[in-house]
Amino acid sequence: xxxxxxxxxxxxxxxxxxxxxxxxxxxxxxxxxxxxxxxxxxxxxxxxxxxxxxxxxxxxxxxxxxxxxxxxxxxxxxxxxxxxxxxxxxxxxxxxxxxxxxxxxxxxxxxxxxxxxxxxxxxxxxxxxxxxxxxxxxxxxxxxxxxxxxxxxxxxxxx
Numbered sequence: 497x498x499x500x501x502x503x504x505x506x507x508x509x510x511x512x513x514x515x516x517x518x519x520x521x522x523x524x525x526x527x528x529x530x531x532x533x534x535x536x537x538x539x540x541x542x543x544x545x546x547x548x549x550x551x552x553x554x555x556x557x558x559x560x561x562x563x564x565x566x567x568x569x570x571x572x573x574x575x576x577x578x579x580x581x582x583x584x585x586x587x588x589x590x591x592x593x594x595x596x597x598x599x600x601x602x603x604x605x606x607x608x609x610x611x612x613x614x615x616x617x618x619x620x621x622x623x624x625x626x627x628x629x630x631x632x633x634x635x636x637x638x639x640x641x642x643x644x645x646x647x648x649x650x651x652x653x654x655x
Contacts, residue, residue: 530584537588549594552585553601560605571611572619578602579622592633596645599630603652627654 500508509517525532541548559578564570582602586595603626606613613619627649634645 533584534588542589545589545591545594548585548589549597552582552594552598555585556582556598556601556605560609563609563611565609565611568612568616568619571613572616575606575611575613575619575622579626592636593641595633596630596637599626599633600645600648600652603627603630603649607652624654627652 509520512520521535525535537548541551556578559574559581563574563578579602582598586598589595603623606623611619613623630645630649634642634649637645
């Protein structure tokens with residue numbers, strides 16, 4: 497089955513009644529956990545971005561606290577999982593401010609976690625890529641916000 501384009505879907509959704517639209521949303525939510533999480537964000541959390549950022553930072557911090565640091569292989573797998581979750585949260589919000597804050601928090605948590613990530617070329621490249629991604633997000637913001645976020649980013653050593 498070939499998926500319809502966004503404009504076709506938008507046109508079809510405009511023709512539906514409110515109860516039909518609710519049924520479609522509920523049916524969509526049943527299929528994938530990510531759809532349910534996105535709809536939860538859009539309905540309940542998108543109004544208060546600061547609260548969403550704070551809760552997301554707490555999730556990242558608690559995830560780093562649970563990382564198995566005895567073996568670099570297991571630590572690498574855990575860090576990648578945390579980064580996937582962080583990127584998913586960034587996609588939900590789709591705002592550069594959220595992206596910058598969460599990535600800065602991710603990098604600072606990785607840096608202070610005690611994981612010897614600089615010994616692993618793959619993990620060190622992952623760390624540097626997140627710093628670069630953060631700088632790119634910051635460059636699109638207003639000058640005042642850029643200054644604030646760049647100061648936070650400078651506190652994270654990148655060597």
